[in-house]
Amino acid sequence: MKTFKEMLLLISNLLSKPFYLSANLASLIGFLIIFISDKNKILISFIFFNTLLLVLIGTLVYTILKLLSNSTTDFESKSTFIKYETLDGNKISYDVFKLIQCKRPILSQYEYSFKWSGTHLPIVTSELQTVENILDSKDSSIYDKAILKFSKPLSYNDSCVINFKADLDDTDKQSETYISNRIIRPVDVIHYRIVLRHKEDNSNAVIERRKIESASQTFAEVRQVAFDKTSKSYEYPLLNPELGYIYRIRWDR
Structure with a gap:
């Protein structure tokens, strides 16, 4: 508007x-x-x-x-829904749906940034786009990128749902148990759902954040999220996260 x-x-x-x-x-x-x-x-x-x-x-x-x-961005982020699910703690399904609005005359692809902390390479797919390429950075401090190509290029103000899916292998238990998001553009909501089917109970998960440009790697706690024993999951909608911060939800293995 x-x-x-x-x-x-x-x-x-x-x-x-x-x-x-x-x-x-x-x-x-x-x-x-x-x-x-x-x-x-x-x-x-x-x-x-x-x-x-x-x-x-x-x-x-x-x-x-x-x-x-004069537009400073290719798109605007509207909402993001993230689901992390495991049946046994070894094999993990990571599924992201993200609604964007194009702010360029033509946009033919989307770069999804991610970083898997496990030792086995993720298998990346998408239900809505074509995975054209994976840019794998060997530097642990730099995000990898999945190039997702649209079936039809977006025009100015077109809206589109992006899907990124990764099948993850954590049988050696080397991955970090958190999901993080860098807030570099406004977004209405990031909805987290962490499903641990092999757990009967678990301690509270923690929503925390730190400034992107901060020299300190220490995160400040925002709030805690209780484990739902019925659905065996954590669920939390992060509304209007502040720009310039890294937010993450962290839980015990």
Whole structure:
């Protein structure tokens, strides 16, 4: 909505001067053609109004392209739903659905950043996109990337659900038991669901955060989440997380 209002305001500002100039020219030409023959009147009117139409279309196209080029991001994040599920504590299914809105004229792919802390390589798939490539960083401090290609490129303001799925092997119990998200753009909600089918009970999970740029690696506790014995899971909706922070949900193995 904000972008739409900005677009209307910018179009209004840029078109106001051409409209004023066109109105003055129309008045002047209207006065002059009174003294011109009918045949010439038609020709002059035709040339004038077609020229005016081209000017207005050109100004409108320029305005839209200028607004789009000023966008600082390829997309806006609306919501994210994350499900981590294991039946035995060894094999894990990690499933993410993310709603985005395109903020570029054309967007043909999405880069999903992730980092698996286990020793076995994850098997990455997607139900909604094509996994075109996996960029595997050997540096543990740098995120890996999955290149997810859309079946049809998105246009400006199109919405799309992204799906990232990873089958994980943690039989050697070397992975960290947390899920983290870097908040580098606004998002309405990140919904966490951690399902531990092999557990009858477990201690509380912890929602915690730290600043992305902080030299300290220490996380501050935000709140605790109780283990639901019926569903054998932790569930928590993180609403409007603050920009510039890493949030994570951490639980005991």
